[in-house]
Amino acid sequence: xxxxxxxxxxxxxxxxxxxxxxxxxxxxxxxxxxxxxxxxxxxxxxxxxxxxxxxxxxxxxxxxxxxxxxxxxxxxxxxxxxxxxxxxxxxxxxxxxxxxxxxxxxxxxxxxxxxxxxxxxxxxxxxxxxxxxxxxxxxxxxxxxxxxxxxxxxxxxxxxxxxxxxxxxxxxxxxxxxxxxxxxxxxxxxxxxxxxxxxxxxxxxxxxxxxxxxxxxxxxxxxxxxxxxxxxxxxxxxxxxxxxxxxxxxxxxxxxxxxxxxxxxxxxxxxxxx
Amino acid sequence: xxxxxxxxxxxxxxxxxxxxxxxxxxxxxxxxxxxxxxxxxxxxxxxxxxxxxxxxxxxxxxxxxxxxxxxxxxxxxxxxxxxxxxxxxxxxxxxxxxxxxxxxxxxxxxxxxxxxxxxxxxxxxxxxxxxxxxxxxxxxxxxxxxxxxxxxxxxxxxxxx
Numbered sequence: 001x002x003x004x005x006x007x008x009x010x011x012x013x014x015x016x017x018x019x020x021x022x023x024x025x026x027x028x029x030x031x032x033x034x035x036x037x038x039x040x041x042x043x044x045x046x047x048x049x050x051x052x053x054x055x056x057x058x059x060x061x062x063x064x065x066x067x068x069x070x071x072x073x074x075x076x077x078x079x080x081x082x083x084x085x086x087x088x089x090x091x092x093x094x095x096x097x098x099x100x101x102x103x104x105x106x107x108x109x110x111x112x113x114x115x116x117x118x119x120x121x122x123x124x125x126x127x128x129x130x131x132x133x134x135x136x137x138x139x140x141x142x143x144x145x146x147x148x149x150x151x152x153x154x155x156x157x158x159x160x161x162x163x164x165x166x167x168x169x170x171x172x173x174x175x176x177x178x179x180x181x182x183x184x185x186x187x188x189x190x191x192x193x194x195x196x197x198x199x200x201x202x203x204x205x206x207x208x209x210x211x212x213x214x215x216x217x218x219x220x221x222x223x224x225x226x227x228x229x230x231x232x233x234x235x236x237x238x239x240x241x242x243x244x245x246x247x248x249x250x251x252x253x254x255x256x257x258x259x260x261x262x263x264x265x266x267x268x269x270x271x272x273x274x
Numbered sequence: 275x276x277x278x279x280x281x282x283x284x285x286x287x288x289x290x291x292x293x294x295x296x297x298x299x300x301x302x303x304x305x306x307x308x309x310x311x312x313x314x315x316x317x318x319x320x321x322x323x324x325x326x327x328x329x330x331x332x333x334x335x336x337x338x339x340x341x342x343x344x345x346x347x348x349x350x351x352x353x354x355x356x357x358x359x360x361x362x363x364x365x366x367x368x369x370x371x372x373x374x375x376x377x378x379x380x381x382x383x384x385x386x387x388x389x390x391x392x393x394x395x396x397x398x399x400x401x402x403x404x405x406x407x408x409x410x411x412x413x414x415x416x417x418x419x420x421x422x423x424x425x426x427x428x429x430x431x432x433x434x435x
Contacts, residue, residue, distance in 0.1 A: 001316050003295030008277050008340050033337050038318055040295070050294065054341055078330065102406025103384060104321060107330040108337060182319075184405070 001041040007049045014058060014163060017051050018138050021159040024049035029161060031074060031113030034105050059112070059163060064089060067169045070136070073112020073162040077101070080111060091269060092173030092193065093127050099177065100124070101184050112162040115147075118154050118209060120241065121185035125210035126175060130191030130202035131167040138163055151208035170195050174266035176258050177205065180245060187246045190258035192220070192266055199224070201259055206251050207239050216259050226263050232256045279339045283308070284352030292339060299323045301339035302349055310350035310379045314408070321407030324380035325349050331387035333406070350379035353386070361431055362386060362424035371420030373411035380407050385421045393429050397422060 007024075011017035021027045028047040030036055031054075039045040053059060059074035062083055069089050071080060080086055080097035087094045100106055100114075100123050114124040115135065128135070128144045135142040138161045147155050156162070170193040177189030186205035190213075193200045199220040204210045215236070219228045234240070234252040242248035279296075280289040283306060290305045302308050302325065314322030316335055323335040326348040353360045362385055365371070372378045381404070388395055388403035395403065400421045401414070409417060 002300075003297065003338070005275075006294055007275060008294035008338075010340070010343065030338075030341070033341060034318070037297070037336050037338060041297075041316070052338075052341060055343075102321075103387060103403055104324055104331055104333045104336075104406045105318075107327075107387075108332045 003037070003040045004043060004046055006047055008052065009049060010052045010055050012055055014056060014138050014161060017053060017056065018159060018161055020049070020051045021161070024051070027051055027159070029053055029116075031116070032076065032108045032110040034101070034109040034113065035117050035119070036113070053112075053161075061164070062086065064169075065166075068166050069093075069169060070164050070166040071111055072164050073115075074110050077106035077109050077111070077114075078103075081106065089169050090131065090167060090173060092170070092175055092191070092266065093131065093167060095265075096123050096127050096175040096191065099175075099179070099184075105184075111165060115165060116154065116156060116162055118148055118152055119185070120151055120208050120210075121180070121183075121187070121189075121205045123175065123177060123186055123189055123204065126186075126189050126191035126202045126204040127167070128165060128202075129210050129212060130175075130193045130200050131170060131173065132193075132195070132200060133168065134166040135162055136164045136166055137161060141166075145212070148209045148211075153209070168195065170200075172266050174262045174269065176262035176265055178246075178254050178258060188251055188254040188258045190216075190255070190262045192259060192262040194220075194224070194266070203255060203258070206241060206255055207237070208241070213237075213255070213259070216256070220263070224263075226260045226267075229256050229259045229263065232259070277340060279343060281339075281342050281344060282346040284347070284349060294338070294340060296339045297335055298325070298337050298339045298342060298347075299334035302334060302347070305339075308349050308351050312376055312379060314376065314380075319408065320377070320380070321384060321404075322377050322380040324383040324407065326383055326387065329390070331384050348383070350382060353382060361427040362389070362421070365424030365427055366417075366420040369416050369420035369423055371412070371416045372409075377407060377409045377411075381409065381417055385424065388421065389425045389428060393425060395421070395425060 025048040027049040173193035177186035189204045201216040276291045312322040314320035318336045
C-alpha cells in the first residue's frame with residue numbers, strides 16, 4: 001500500500017510546528033506514526049501537509065517536579081517502560097507502557113500520539129485519567145478529566161499540540177487489561193491508583209472514551225480489598241461498547257474483574273497477575 | 275514534491291530524493307535494492323518488515339522513510355559479517371528455525387533486539403518479545419529454540435552487531 005502525496009515538514013521546535021500547522025490547508029502532526037501511517041496507507045487520513053515532530057528535542061524530556069513526573073509527548077512507550085525515574089516513581093505507568101502493542105510499536109509509538117489519538121481501546125488514556133494528570137499543550141494546561149471527550153475526540157483545539165503530560169505520583173498504582181490477542185489493545189483495561197486523598201479508577205476499552213468509575217473508587221475507599229470490587233455491578237453505566245470480539249454483557253462482566261486484578265497487581269507488584 | 279532523505283544503512287551513508295509518502299520499507303527495497311526486508315501483511319501485524327533504527331527494532335511498513343532522517347538503519351543484509359553468518363543466523367540454521375523463510379529476516383531483527391535488551395532471555399521472554407512477528411510455518415517452537423541457542427552462542431562467542 002502506498003501513501004497519498006502531501007507536503008512534508010520536519011519541525012525543529014514547538015513554535016515552528018504550530019506555525020506550520022496554522023499555515024497548512026489541512027495539516028496533521030506526525031508523532032511516532034504507529035496509527036497515522038497505517039491510516040494514511042488506507043486513505044482514511046488524507047492531509048495536505050504532514051508536520052513531523054520527530055526532530056523537536058524539547059518534546060523528548062522526562063523530569064520530576066515535586067509530586068509529579070512530566071513526560072514529553074515524543075517519548076516512546078519503550079522509554080516510559082524503561083526509564084529509571086518512571087520505574088521508581090510510578091511503576092504502574094512503566095508497567096502499562098511495557099504492555100502496549102508489541103515490541104516494535106513500543107519502540108516507535110509515542111505518549112503524545114496515543115493520547116491525542118484517544119483510541120477508545122488505547123492503554124495510555126487510562127493512566128492519564130487514573131493518575132490525575134495534566135495535559136500540557138503549546139498554549140495551555142488541560143486537566144485529564146476535561147481532556148477525553150468522546151470517541152477519538154479530545155479537548156484539543158485545531159492545531160493545538162501536546163507538549164507533555166504531567167502525571168501525579170501516587171502512593172501506589174497498577175494497570176490490568178484484558179488484551180485483545182491479535183491487536184494487543186484493551187478489550188477492557190483498568191488503571192487503579194491510590195493517592196493520599198483517595199483512590200482513582202480509570203477504565204478504558206469499555207466505552208467510547210476512557211472514564212472514571214466512581215462506584216469502584218467509592219468501594220475501594222470504603223474497603224481497599226479485591227472483594228470490595230469483585231461484586232460491583234455496572235448497571236448505571238451507559239454506552240458500553242459491543243463488538244464481535246467482546247459483546248456488551250461480557251464487557252460489563254470484565255470491568256470489575258479488571259479492577260480487581262489491577263488491585264491485586266498493585267498489592268503484589270512482583271507477582272504475575274492473570 | 276520530492277524530499278531529500280538521508281540515513282546510514284548497514285554502515286553506509288545513503289541519500290535519495292523520494293516522494294514524502296515513501297514508506298521506509300519501500301525506501302529500503304526499491305530505492306536501495308535491499309530485498310531481504312519483506313512485506314508480509316503491509317498492515318503492521320506480521321513483522322516481516324522489521325528493521326533496526328538507531329539500535330531499536332521497528333516495523334518499516336509503519337513509518338515513513340522521512341521519519342528516520344539522519345538515523346542509522348540495520349537491515350538483515352547488514353547482520354552477517356560478509357560471507358560469514360551471524361551467530362544468531364547460525365542458530366536458526368542449526369535449530370531449523372525456519373521453513374519457508376519469509377518471516378525470518380524480521381524474526382532475526384526482532385531477536386537481536388530481544389537479546390540486546392537481555393543477553394539471557396527466558397523462553398517466555400522470547401515468546402513475549404516475538405509478539406509482533408508472525409510465522410505461518412513453524413509453530414514458533416524452533417524459532418524460540420534458535421533464539422535461545424543464538425543468545426547462548428552470543429554470550430559465549432562475543433558475537434555482536
